[in-house]
Structures are given as C-alpha cells and as structure tokens.
Amino acid sequence: MLNSLIKNRLSGLLLLTVIVFILPAFFSNPFHYDMATQIAIFATTVVGLNLLVGFAGQISLGHAGFFGLGAYFSAVMTGTYGWSPVPTLLVGAALVGLLAYVVGRPILKLKGYYLSMATLAMGFIIAITINNEGWLTGGPDGMPVPSLSLFGWELSTFSVYSFLGMEISGSLAWYWLMGVLLILGVWLAQNLIDSPIGRALRSVHGSEVAASVVGVDTAKFKNLVFVISAVYASLMGSFYAHFQGFITPDSAGFMESIIFVTMVVLGGMGSTLGVILGAVILTLLPQLLADFHDYEMMMFGLILMLTMIFMPKGLLPTLSRWLGEKMHKQAEDKA
C-alpha cells in the first residue's frame, strides 16, 4: 500500500498533505513548530534541486549560493531599503533565475566532475562576495532581517495573532505558511516531471544522444531546469531569512550546498517524496546529536558515503522496493 502511495502522483501529494495537517497534533511547544517550519523550507529547496539532480541528472554543488542570494536580497531590500517583503522575494527569485540562466548557459555544457567543479566555484564566488561586501551584507557577522508581512500581518515567531476568534502563535502561522508552500512546491514539481517537458528532462539523464536525435534541445532543457531549481532555492532562501530574523553568509556556503545534495541523495534521487524525507532526517539529526556538534560535517560525509554504497537509489526508493518485494512474496506464499 505504501508502495502505490509513493508511486502514484496524486496519492503521494495526498499523503504529504495529510502529514502536514496531522503533524501539529504531535507538537507540544513552539520549538517543534520552528523545527517543522525549517524542515519545510529545506524540503521545498531540495524538491527544486531534485528536479536538476534527480530527474535531469545534472549535479550542482553550489545551490546554497542561490539560497543565500535569495535570503540576502530579501534581507537587504526589506531591511535597508524598506521594500515590502512579498514583492521583494518575487523580484529576488526573478533576478536569481536570470543569474542562473546566464551562468547555466556556459557551465551546463560541462559534464560530470567538470560540472561539479564549475557549480562549486559558482557557490564559492557567491558566498565570498556576501562575506566581503560588509557595507551591504554585514559581512561575516550577518545581518538582521525584518519579519515577513503577509496580507497586512507581521509574521513573527514571537507574536500571537487572533484568527477567526482563535489564538494563533507566530510559530504556528509560519508552520502553516511553509507547509502549504511545500505542498504547492511538490505539486508544481510533480506536474513538471509528469509532462512532455519532464520527459525531455529525464531523457537528458537517460541518454543525451537519444534525446537529441528525437529533437530535444538538450542545452535548453538543462538550462531551464537549472533556472527552475535556482528559483526554488531563492524563494526558500528569502522565507528562511524572514523566518530566522537573522542571516549569516554560512547559509550561502559550501557546507550548506553539500547538505542540500546529501538530502537529495539520501532521500532518493528522482523521488520527490524521498528528498523530503532526506530533508527531515538531515535537519533533525544535528538536533538529536547536538552533543557531537563538532563532528556534524563528518557525519554528513559518512551518511553520503554509506548511502552511495548501500542504497545508491536512496532511502525511500529502496524502502519502497523492499516493501514491494516483501508483499509480492507474501502474496506468493498465500497462493
């Protein structure tokens, strides 16, 4: 049953929606909501990254750069220049998309290690720029970010709102906002995958030669998905900045990029629900193992390595296959 739920597009979306709606029943304090909100932000980011890595088969080791650019664009424009948050994050996403288009055109001609190196360098350039332009970004110390105002509300995790006569905490409001955006992000991603454009993207992964002889302009499609995934990252970066209320260059850094890729690989490349699971695990893990904070990156590296060796398809696809085989065997035993 779990198997068909994961495979079928609508039931997968339904499963996610149910989880998002039921989860608050298990939460007892604002910290739980804040963790869940953070997970939703990272999950939506990697749903976008998965379009590039899992479906089109192109690697990006610099995606936190786009995430950080979105975050800093929102921070600077709303904080320093007093722009309104929602239009700002949309403009930011458009600009980051444009940047991804310009950068993507030359570097997506590269393959394998070369593409890894080029995207890695791109991420470094962005992170270093944010670090060095202290007059604008506050440099390594980071900068504060005003809270998100949405439909006239100032959405802050410290406030309490009344909505239809109910008392809603700021944390709960953030949770619902990001939960709904995650569902929306998954729906859009699934629509993209399950379409002629999605087929062309997957064919670039399967066989670039085959794709080109049937008329797929492979360069165009690689660039398209690069831009889409960058826009996902930028939007989520903006929300992350408003949610945290403070932003540092680390959020655009190399480590963050590696964490994003690890979420995709651990959860299951090409599995939209899988990468969400990856985001859940890798966001919760450092919390559960807070005592071993110094070894965090080592742990992530180990997880990435072990996943590649023992579950190259990732956690959810492996699990789903294992369950499928088990059920198949049960059915055979009965017969």
Next chain:
Amino acid sequence: MSALIDVRGLDKAFGGVHAIEGLSFSVEAGQIYSVIGPNGAGKTTLFNLITGLYTPTAGEIQLEGKSVVGLAPNQLAELGMCRTFQQMQICMNMTALENVMLGRHLQLKSNLLTTLLRLPSLLKDEEDCRDHAVELMKFVGCGDYLETQASAMSYGALKRLEIARALAANPKVVLLDEPAAGLNAVESAELEELIKKIAAQGTTVVLVEHDMKMVMGISDHILVINYGRKLAEGTPEEIRNNPDVIAAYLGG
C-alpha cells in the same frame, strides 16, 4: 524526381585517417537504401555525419535540396530525420512507452505555464501522444511491454523499441544502424517484415546492415563502401554480381 538525401564529395578525417573520402550518392524518397561494407569501412561514421553527430571535414549533405551540414541532431529531427544506433541509445530510467512518447517530443506544443498548472490542453495532448505511442509499439511488436521499465526489456525488444521511437515523430527518413545485429534468425525475419512495412507506409529507410540475406532481400538500392570510398552502387542484383564487391568481401 529530386533526391531526398543528396551527398556530394563527403570527407571526414580523424587526424590523418580518412574515415570517409570523397563519397557521393543520393537516396530517392520511398526507397529502402542499404549501405554495406566490411568492418571499419566507415558505415557508422557516414551515419553520424548524415545525422549531425559528426561535422564533415569537407563536402555537402542535402536534405530535400537544402544543405544540412553543421546542423545539430535535434535540428535535423525537426527537418524529419530520425535514426537508431548500433549501440542502442535508450533511456533506461523510463518505461518503454515513455521512450516512444519521447519520440514525439517535437509534435507536442507545451509551455512551462500549461505544464506547471497541468492545464487540460496539456492532458489532451498527452493522451493523443500516448495513443499514438501505443499504436507504434504494437506496430513494431512491443505491444506487451507498454509499462515495462526499459531496463527490464530484452535486447531484441529494445532494438524494436528504438525503431518505434524513431518512427514516433513521423519522420521522412529513418536511418537504421545495424538493426539486426545480435538478433536470432526468427527475430531477424520479423525485423525484415517490419522494415518492409515501414517503407510501405512511405517512410524512406536508410539501412546499415551486415546481414546480407536481409539486405539483398529488402533493398531497392545498395551502396557498397570500403575504406571510406564508394566501391559500387546499384540494385541488389548488380551488387551481387559485381567483381569488386566480391573481392572486397572474400579478399583477393
């Protein structure tokens, strides 16, 4: 009647080696045109030149009277030229049906907005595409594999699947690179029938093949190349009796 494909003075050198040298020939529309030659004669190189995977060192290739030299494979697909590969190029990460549907990529008019919002016009297009692909899979004899993952299919079935994908775009000409390689006698006979059916529908077929029985049986016209040069050209009857061809194949 003008030629569908016209090749003039084609030349391709890899370093100092001329894989194709001064080759000229033309393929009439509606023919089954075969290219044969000993191993290493340059047959696959010729295919890669015609389909845009290689750029010629010199010479001219025309499709329906228009030069196509320097065009990318996806641009040639738009002009109605599709091919299969000796080393099959199948997307193993997709189902058999999706591979064939991919072949109709150029026929599908979809933009990002209709895709992201999954508008009805897109679904209607997809349905038509699917129906067409199912029909084609039945036509090539892969009707039993519709939802099978490509990676789980047998070699012979994949060979036919690749042909279905090439046909999906309703091309004017399909180039088949050794479709019978690795097939057993029964499968070869089925393939022969399939190629005849494709030609009967009005699609021009250009064939590279080692199976002489098949080539002699179905070709309208045969080009023999050796060391990248034209050795002979003519009907199967003429080729069979050509002393140069016999010498090239038997040695001596």
